[in-house]
Amino acid sequence: MPYPPKLKELIKVVESTRAERVDRKKRGEEVPFLSLDERKEMLDHHPDFKEEGRRPLKIGPSKGYAIAHEMADLLEARSRVDPDDIDLSNPDIDTDVLVIGGGGAGTSAAILAEENGARVTMVTKLRHGDANTMMAEGGIQAASKGEKDSPYYHYLDVMGGGHFTNIPELVEALVTYAPDAIHWLEKLGCNFSKHPDGRLHTIHGGGTSRKRMHYAADITGAEIMRTIRDEARNHRNIEVIEFLPAVELILNEHGQCAGAVLYNLETQEYMIARAKAVIMATGGSGRLHIQGFMTTNHYGATFDGIVMGYRAGVEVSFLHTVQYHPTGIVFPEQAEGILITEKFRGSGANLVNIEGKQFVNEREPRDVEAASIIKECTVKGLGVPTPTGKVGIWLDSPMIDMLSGEGTVRKEFPGKYILYKRFGIDISKEPMLIYPTLHYQNGGLAFRASSATSLPGLFLAGEVSGGVHGANRLMGNSLLDIVVFGRIAGKAATAYINDSAKEGDLTLDHVRRFNKEADEAGIPSDRVSPMLLPDYTPPKIKERQLTTHYVGTVR
Amino acid sequence: MPNVQKETEADLIPIFIMGKRYLVPESLTIMKAIEYAGYQFIRGCGCRGGICGACSTVYRKAGDYKIYSGLACQTVVEPNMYLTQIPFFPALRREYDYETMEPVAESIYQLYPELFRCVACNACTKICPMDVQVLDYISALKRGDLEAATRISFDCIQCGLCASRCMGELPQYHIAQLARRLHGGKLAPRAEHLRQVVESIAAGKFADVMEELKALPVDELRKLYTERELEPAMSDEQWRPSNNAGL
Numbered sequence: 001m002p003y004p005p006k007l008k009e010l011i012k013v014v015e016s017t018r019a020e021r022v023d024r025k026k027r028g029e030e031v032p033f034l035s036l037d038e039r040k041e042m043l044d045h046h047p048d049f050k051e052e053g054r055r056p057l058k059i060g061p062s063k064g065y066a067i068a069h070e071m072a073d074l075l076e077a078r079s080r081v082d083p084d085d086i087d088l089s090n091p092d093i094d095t096d097v098l099v100i101g102g103g104g105a106g107t108s109a110a111i112l113a114e115e116n117g118a119r120v121t122m123v124t125k126l127r128h129g130d131a132n133t134m135m136a137e138g139g140i141q142a143a144s145k146g147e148k149d150s151p152y153y154h155y156l157d158v159m160g161g162g163h164f165t166n167i168p169e170l171v172e173a174l175v176t177y178a179p180d181a182i183h184w185l186e187k188l189g190c191n192f193s194k195h196p197d198g199r200l201h202t203i204h205g206g207g208t209s210r211k212r213m214h215y216a217a218d219i220t221g222a223e224i225m226r227t228i229r230d231e232a233r234n235h236r237n238i239e240v241i242e243f244l245p246a247v248e249l250i251l252n253e254h255g256q257c258a259g260a261v262l263y264n265l266e267t268q269e270y271m272i273a274r275a276k277a278v279i280m281a282t283g284g285s286g287r288l289h290i291q292g293f294m295t296t297n298h299y300g301a302t303f304d305g306i307v308m309g310y311r312a313g314v315e316v317s318f319l320h321t322v323q324y325h326p327t328g329i330v331f332p333e334q335a336e337g338i339l340i341t342e343k344f345r346g347s348g349a350n351l352v353n354i355e356g357k358q359f360v361n362e363r364e365p366r367d368v369e370a371a372s373i374i375k376e377c378t379v380k381g382l383g384v385p386t387p388t389g390k391v392g393i394w395l396d397s398p399m400i401d402m403l404s405g406e407g408t409v410r411k412e413f414p415g416k417y418i419l420y421k422r423f424g425i426d427i428s429k430e431p432m433l434i435y436p437t438l439h440y441q442n443g444g445l446a447f448r449a450s451s452a453t454s455l456p457g458l459f460l461a462g463e464v465s466g467g468v469h470g471a472n473r474l475m476g477n478s479l480l481d482i483v484v485f486g487r488i489a490g491k492a493a494t495a496y497i498n499d500s501a502k503e504g505d506l507t508l509d510h511v512r513r514f515n516k517e518a519d520e521a522g523i524p525s526d527r528v529s530p531m532l533l534p535d536y537t538p539p540k541i542k543e544r545q546l547t548t549h550y551v552g553t554v555r
Numbered sequence: 556m557p558n559v560q561k562e563t564e565a566d567l568i569p570i571f572i573m574g575k576r577y578l579v580p581e582s583l584t585i586m587k588a589i590e591y592a593g594y595q596f597i598r599g600c601g602c603r604g605g606i607c608g609a610c611s612t613v614y615r616k617a618g619d620y621k622i623y624s625g626l627a628c629q630t631v632v633e634p635n636m637y638l639t640q641i642p643f644f645p646a647l648r649r650e651y652d653y654e655t656m657e658p659v660a661e662s663i664y665q666l667y668p669e670l671f672r673c674v675a676c677n678a679c680t681k682i683c684p685m686d687v688q689v690l691d692y693i694s695a696l697k698r699g700d701l702e703a704a705t706r707i708s709f710d711c712i713q714c715g716l717c718a719s720r721c722m723g724e725l726p727q728y729h730i731a732q733l734a735r736r737l738h739g740g741k742l743a744p745r746a747e748h749l750r751q752v753v754e755s756i757a758a759g760k761f762a763d764v765m766e767e768l769k770a771l772p773v774d775e776l777r778k779l780y781t782e783r784e785l786e787p788a789m790s791d792e793q794w795r796p797s798n799n800a801g802l
């Protein structure tokens with residue numbers, strides 16, 4: 001739906017200050033970056049710092065650690081199945097490496113595990129590639145230009161972005177293996193945007209000191225995902241089974257991770273997979289809609305892997321911080337929550353309030369940027385009201401054509417250009433209305449640079465893990481993370497199989513123990529997890545589903 | 556057709572999901588409307604952002620014989636639309652060894668000889684929910700132009716609707732994927748600067764620097780961070796930092 005007359009009026013205000021803002025940009029004059037102290041103050045407006053938004057975990061390996069209610073509800077909940085009902089003696093699937101999750105991390109891991117000699121089974125909840133990876137637009141970082149950049153600067157940027165809380169050895173692995181990750185993708189046939197001589201295009205992202213964001217037009221994640229998915233499909237010893245999520249890890253009598261309980265979403269059967277090693281790559285949790293925020297995430301981003309790992313004894317870390325992407329669509333409503341990549345700001349678009357004024361530098365780290373927008377709208381009251389009763393801030397995309405030439409928006413952002421066009425809005429002429437949206441799970445299960453966890457035989461890669469990005473991830477480091485750690489995990493899992501994995505009887509005793517702990521802590525017994533699918537059924541309909549049985553959110 | 560819901564609320568419009576009538580708010584996308592009607596998705600829903608290709612939908616409008624298509628997560632409902640999702644299409648994808656494959660059109664012809672069954676009817680392009688000019692990239696491939704095929708097919712989300720309409724039974728989206736990979740990894744010039752950096756890292760160039768950085772106390776790290784030189788927003792490829800420490 002096009003902008004209604006009221007908003008069209010307000011757009012005139014933005015237009016009235018645009019020429020001057022473009023001139024300033026051309027002269028290199030910017031709104032000053034906040035100092036580290038000012039950043040800290042600004043972060044008081046970030047949803048993470050709302051005390052009533054979180055609570056300490058009552059049970060499990062990270063008992064006492066305060067995280068969002070929506071996450072705590074799932075971590076403390078009971079298993080979807082009673083271990084006593086499950087027969088572990090006759091596995092339906094027997095494999096070397098079980099990869100749980102078919103996004104970028106899982107797929108990279110599967111390819112590397114197979115190349116290192118393992119038989120791989122990948123189970124995934126939705127289709128292979130229906131994942132947050134597919135949705136990434138902006139880009140992937142790596143210090144690929146030695147004359148001005150190096151892992152050293154990349155390291156500083158990652159640490160600064162994460163407020164110096166990141167685990168150093170994880171950051172070291174991330175930045176050191178970054179160029180090789182891009183090189184691998186390039187070799188597999190990813191079409192990164194390049195100069196005619198093959199030199200990669202690179203731009204800035206929030207919090208980068210050098211332009212090291214590589215991209216493939218505005219569908220970087222999709223280009224990476226479809227390329228490695230295609231490669232995985234060529235590997236004979238990778239079997240992919242879709243619509244078969246894992247719901248519980250299985251251990252063996254030696255305390256090693258040795259498989260998973262799976263649930264066929266379509267036939268509603270539970271199945272058993274036995275494996276010599278397991279790689280958890282289930283991604284993030286935007287669909288928990290923490291504090292009621294809209295989200296950019298895919299339908300299956302429901303925190304499942306963390307629940308399974310936690311029950312099996314792995315601690316969680318950095319889950320107290322959640323990333324809100326500063327710029328999600330608030331209008332038109334049909335597109336609500338959808339991400340507007342940071343690349344718009346990297347290419348010169350200002351953020352401006354209802355008065356047409358800039359209030360923050362466009363390249364602050366995400367949490368600072370999001371907090372500034374929330375503050376501008378809530379505390380200062382300078383947000384732009386939408387017809388659906390929300391508020392937003394203008395992202396002044398027409399500046400990009402003025403800075404880099406007519407047609408740039410259309411060429412560099414074809415996906416968003418078409419999306420808005422369908423609603424009757426031309427974003428090369430009219431600005432976009434945005435507000436922060438739930439985007440990335442900064443934390444996750446604790447792990448080491450080898451991708452191993454405290455549970456032998458369980459390896460992690462991607463958004464399900466915590467520590468790489470500390471308290472805040474910079475754009476472009478997550479696509480990087482999934483490729484770097486996916487590849488590490490694939491190799492590490494195969495090495496582990498050769499060195500340490502033992503045969504032994506399978507058990508779900510850890511689930512029994514966890515359920516008992518929940519009983520003793522008085523957790524309501526109707527809470528079950530993992531969630532698997534979000535539930536968007538209107539209450540009115542639920543009232544009439546008189547014979548429908550919901551287990552958690554799933555019918 | 557009897558009403559499944561009572562027509563009491565204002566602003567509700569009728570749509571027909573697989574032939575059955577439901578009343579839904581007029582501002583919703585097809586995806587949200589299906590949920591509003593009471594479905595819980597298992598298939599037919601993925602990214603909810605117009606890029607994964609899980610939710611392709613075909614529909615007709617009242618009294619109109621034309622078949623339209625759209626992504627359920629991106630398309631707003633219209634009164635009296637008759638719709639169904641096609642969440643999966645069994646097009647044949649052929650396995651191949653990427654590493655040894657020559658980046659020439661003949662490789663594609665060998666793997667997908669059905670390419671030449673195309674009769675240029677353009678049904679693929681007409682059905683594409685992403686407005687990809689499918690026939691154009693198929694024609695480019697017939698001419699042997701992998702670069703053009705890559706460019707034209709770039710926005711393909713592999714939903715499979717093109718294949719579902721094809722008279723020649725081509726798996727267009729699998730063929731395009733192959734073309735793009737051959738182009739990206741083997742035809743387009745490779746990044747020489749990237750190769751150099753990968754080599755120097757493999758040779759251990761930054762190993763010591765990393766050890767030092769990891770060991771630094773936070774306040775020293777913070778100082779390095781604050782003082783690091785920032786590449787200007789409007790710089791070009793010629794920009795060089797004034798200080799080479801850390802390179």
Ligand SMILES: Cc1cc2nc3c(=O)[nH]c(=O)nc-3n(C[C@H](O)[C@H](O)[C@H](O)COP(=O)(O)OP(=O)(O)OC[C@H]3O[C@@H](n4cnc5c(N)ncnc54)[C@H](O)[C@@H]3O)c2cc1C
Nearest residue numbers: 101103105131132133136138139246283462463476478479
């Ligand atoms: C809109 C958007 C834009 C982004 N843009 C960028 C960007 O520009 N740059 C960047 O670096 N990062 C970006 N990110 C972040 C980045 O894309 C993700 O963090 C990253 O791709 C996560 O990869 P993953 O493999 O860990 O998880 P995912 O890609 O989400 O894959 C997880 C997989 O696990 C499956 N799964 C979930 N639960 C289960 C279960 N119980 N059993 C089996 N399978 C399960 C899912 O179905 C899915 O296939 C963006 C994210 C979003 C949402």
Ligand code: FES
Nearest residue numbers: 601602603608628
């Ligand atoms: S759900 Fe992914 S394209 Fe619609």
